[in-house]
Amino acid sequence: MESKQRYTFKKDDKLKSRKLIEQLFKEGKSFSNFPMRVLWKYNETSKMPLQTGFAVSSKYFKKAVDRNRIKRLMREAYRLQKNDLQNHLILQEKKMVLFVIYVGNELPAYPLIFEKTSHVLNRLFKITNENSSANT
Numbered sequence: 001m002e003s004k005q006r007y008t009f010k011k012d013d014k015l016k017s018r019k020l021i022e023q024l025f026k027e028g029k030s031f032s033n034f035p036m037r038v039l040w041k042y043n044e045t046s047k048m049p050l051q052t053g054f055a056v057s058s059k060y061f062k063k064a065v066d067r068n069r070i071k072r073l074m075r076e077a078y079r080l081q082k083n084d085l086q087n088h089l090i091l092q093e094k095k096m097v098l099f100v101i102y103v104g105n106e107l108p109a110y111p112l113i114f115e116k117t118s119h120v121l122n123r124l125f126k127i128t129n130e131n132s133s134a135n136t
Contacts (some may be wrong), residue, residue, distance in 0.1 A: 049095050051096075056101070056102045057102070
């Protein structure tokens with residue numbers, strides 16, 4: 001019987017360490033896929049293979065309700081699509097921290113967020129592949 005894949009985003013998967021976040025902003029690499037900006041870094045000290053944080057600027061979204069909605073949409077799209085990247089990191093025995101910032105100035109629809117999250121995760125997958133082939 002096949003084991004079903006679980007789509008979860010648990011407490012340990014969330015990037016909460018202030019120290020790690022500061023380190024990520026100082027030393028991490030970044031790329032943009034409008035309306036998202038992604039900061040990432042390999043990190044051997046984290047306990048999970050992939051830890052992620054999300055943020056939305058209060059510059060364009062004054063109401064916390066709007067910021068929270070966008071973060072909720074991003075977390076949901078990420079939760080449903082992260083398993084491939086996470087399994088790839090486990091196979092390579094690497095750990096990555098990731099921070100996704102929404103930089104658009106309009107409230108997005110969920111299909112747009114889902115599509116952009118897919119692009120972001122595919123790009124990170126390619127980055128991990130390039131780094132693993134360079135190391136061997």
